[in-house]
Amino acid sequence: MKRFIIAIALFFASTAVVVADERPIKIGQMPKAAISFLNKNFAGIDVLYANVERDILDTDYEVGLVNGTKIDFNGSGEWTEVSNKKSGVSNKLLPQKITTYIEQNYANAQIIKIERSSRKYEVKLTNGLELLFTTDGELIGFDD
Secondary structure, three states: OHHHHHHHHHHHHHHHHHHOEEEEOOHHHOOHHHHHHHHHHOOOOOEEEEEEEEOOOOEEEEEEEOOOOEEEEOOOOOEEEEEOOOOOOOHHHOOHHHHHHHHHHOOOOOEEEEEEOOOEEEEEEOOOOEEEEEOOOOEEEEEO
């Protein structure tokens, strides 16, 4: 019986891996919200690649730009992560309260990654700190 349960578990685990599908797409195949975000915030910067990843539960998009910026979008086209270790990420993507906090407390550090969810922002700086904020811009913690 144990062997049967293990075999079933392995089958479902391998099926989940096979179902995930990542493939290149054209920017025009992305949700309108993602296209609008790219046009507004990264106009004039060429796209290096765009991928869609579909699995059983959801669809995600990833775009890489020639300047080293990588942007992740959820299935609705809302950005969930923006990163650029070379030249940094614009603070214009953050609420003003977060931008002000970073400028006042870490003026010599540059933002290299922003992750956004429905509950929080996670901001990684060049000094290695990761700051956690509510969506209202309140600092709630640090991550290292």
